Amino acid sequence: MRVVKPAVVECKKCLHLIVIEDIDLDMVATYERNMGAEIEYKDEQKFVCDKCNAEISMKISVWEYPEGAINYVLIESDDISVIENPVLSCYDEFDQF
Numbered sequence: 001m002r003v004v005k006p007a008v009v010e011c012k013k014c015l016h017l018i019v020i021e022d023i024d025l026d027m028v029a030t031y032e033r034n035m036g037a038e039i040e041y042k043d044e045q046k047f048v049c050d051k052c053n054a055e056i057s058m059k060i061s062v063w064e065y066p067e068g069a070i071n072y073v074l075i076e077s078d079d080i081s082v083i084e085n086p087v088l089s090c091y092d093e094f095d096q097f
C-alpha cells in the first residue's frame with residue numbers, strides 16, 4: 001500500500017496541524033464478498049504533538065474492495081480531528097493504473 005497523499009490531522013489540544021506521511025498498514029482480516037475478497041488493513045500510531053507535546057494515539061483502518069481499489073479509509077482517535085483522509089493506492093507505481 002502506497003501513500004499518494006498524506007493524512008492531515010489537527011491536535012485537539014492546541015489545534016496544530018500534523019501531516020501523517022508514514023502509514024504502515026498491516027492486513028488484519030479478509031472477507032469473502034460477491035466481487036471477491038475484501039481486505040481490511042490497520043495501522044496504529046502513537047506520537048506526540050510537536051507543538052504542545054500532547055500524546056496522540058490514532059488508528060487508521062482501510063478496506064480494499066474489490067481487489068486493487070481502496071473502498072474506505074477511517075481514522076479513529078480521541079486526540080485529533082481528521083482534516084483530510086489520506087489517499088492510498090494498492091499499487092506501488094502510477095503506471096500500473
Ligand SMILES: [Zn+2]
Nearest residue numbers: 011014049052
Ligand atoms: Zn498539540
